[in-house]
Amino acid sequence: MTGSGITMAQAMSDAEDRLLCADEPIAGLQRRCGGDLPGTIAVPELLELVRKARRYGFKLARAIAAHDGDEAITAWIEVQPRPDGEPGCEIVLRNWRAAPLPAEDEAEAQARRTAIDHHVAELSARLDAGQRLLAVTCESAELASLATxxxxGLGHVWTDFLPLADTTHHQPLHWRLLDGARVAIEGSxxxxxxxxxxxxxPGFDPAGFELLLLSDAPASAIAAQPAPARDPDLDQRLVGQDLAPILRQPIARIIANAETIRTRLAGPLNDAYAEYAGEIANAGKLLLDLLDDxxxxxxxxSAHFHTAPDRIDLADVARQAAGILGVRAREKAIRIEAPQPDETLPAIAEFRRVLQILLNxxxxxxxxxxxxxxxWVRLEGAGDRARxxxxxxxxxxxxxxxxxxxEKFERLGRSGDGGSGLGLYISRSLARAMGGDLTVESAKGHGARFILDVPADRAD
Structure with a gap:
């Protein structure tokens, strides 16, 4: 090989960007990054550099970053097409620097893992402080019977439906002992x-929990199950009945993988590539939100749509909505003032739909x-109405x-905020289906007051 400067190591790639041979420390890094020798180049930034040099047909040189699990590596690499006319490239290592990986903030790492779990969960549930079921959401056909x-069984402890696979102990168990527990699902x-x-x-006993059900094996890897019988009343629901179940899981996997790249959980990455991954993740989230809407x-x-009214406490639902969105509010230093623990406002409405409206x-x-x-999330009784x-x-x-x-699809001229313009239309439709309404009071420059009105429970 030719070139100026000190040559620390050399390597050779072929027309398929496989590393054919390499000196140390390139060979060692290739193996520690999960690659083989010979084998496809396993260091992402080196692979990108080799691909560009081969495609454009001229020499490229730049610093690359990688890590092998123990150390962060920075290296100066020169890559040029092979001078003998054979397809592939010559690789020269001019400089190599290794440093211990910085200690990762455990709270930040846990927040990233939780965000990824949210996107790949196939069933989620809301639990109260006693780990009793409050609401269940499921988009997986495989888990449909479990969700039903x-x-x-709302009000029962969740382990009544998801028996623990790795322990013979029974509830009550501290939630920290159950986080990450393996569970058995009949028929899966x-x-x-x-x-x-x-x-x-933080620092106080949990007021409730969100439960996520996860599997490391994607649904596509499992033998197809017979399609459940279709409800003839839902034949016109193309998105909810047909498209959403098919699209949700692959989009969630795309988001999870993009978040893994963006947050550098898979190793050091150029800032520009991390930003690209973030854009991919955000686009995936918008697609999932649009599917939901x-x-x-x-x-x-639907002409057959109806709600399932029950006796609920609007104060409790409001506190849960505020708690669920508390993390998002704190990211903007916004304070949510929810109803006090001793406040109550009985109403006749469907718990799940009221929670959906308040979350919106x-x-x-x-x-x-x-x-x-x-x-501010405030309560107001007005005769036979609860607000x-x-x-x-x-x-x-x-x-x-x-x-x-x-109005449907109305976004008031906003662009770039990711909204579909359906949330308030759907929320008002749900409120009216429960015998109530959703209205707004506002003035330009002085905030807004959205008022959810449902029938009061006057049984007492």
Whole structure:
């Protein structure tokens, strides 16, 4: 090989960007990054550099970064097409520097793992402080019967439906002993585990939990199960019945992989590539949100749609919505003032639908309110009506905007915020289906008050 400067090591690649031979320390790094020799180049930035040199047909040189599990590596690499005319490239290592990997903040690492788990979970549930089921969400056909059983058993401890695979102990167990536990699911060939995410303020006992059901084996790797019988009343629900179940899992995997790359869990990465991965993850999240909105739109516009009213406590639902979105609010230094623990407001409505509406209202307030502001979630009884009011310190709405804000696909001229313009339309449709309504009071520059109105429970 030719060139100026000290040559520390040399290597050779072929037309398929496989490393044919290499001196140390290139050979060792190749193996520690999971590659073989010969084998496809396992160091991402080196592979990209070799591909470009081979494709463009001229010499390239730059610093690359990698890590082998113990050390962070930076190296100066020169790559040029082989001078003998054979396909492939010559690789020259000019400089090599290794340093111990910095200690990772455990809280940040756990937050990243939790974010990834959210995207690949195939079933999620809300639990109270006693680990009893409050609500269940499932998009997996494989888990449909389990989800149905759990929904029928609201108020029961979740382990009644997900027996622990690695222990003979029974509830009550401390939640930390159950986080990450293996569970058995009848009829599934996959291995499953649960993640328990405490809800509430750090330093205090959890006010509840979010349960995620996860499998490291993708659904596509499992033999196809017979399609469940279709509900003839749902034949027109193309998105919710047909597209969403097919698209949700692969999109979730794309998001999880992109987040792994973006957060550098797989190793050091150039900032530009990390930003690209972040854009991929955000685009995937928008697709999932759009699927959810379109599925809900089909539901509320169906001629057969109805709610399942029950006696609920609006104060409890409001506190849960505030707790679920507390982390997102803290990221913007926004304080959510939820109803106090001793407040109560009985109502007749469907718990799951009221929670869905309040999550949308509080989520919108967080999205548009300025950093460091406040959001108030207040209760109000008015005769035979029970109300929850979500107020913010955002930019507010003009009279013309208030007239349009509940229309389908209406985004009031906003762009780039990721919204579909369906959330408030769906929320108002749900409120009216429960015999209530959703309205807004606002003035430009003075925030907004969204008012959810449902029938009061006057049994007492």
């Amino acid at each position: 059983a759990m929904e029928a 060939a996959r291995d499953w585990r649960v993640a328990l995410i405490p809800q509430g303020h 379109l599925s809900d739109l089909e539901v509320v516009e 209202l509080v989520g919108n307030a967080i999205r548009y309110a300025p950093e460091g502001s406040r959001i 929850v009011i979500v107020a913010d310190q955002g930019p507010g709405l003009s009279e013309a905007e208030q007239a349009m804000v509940f």
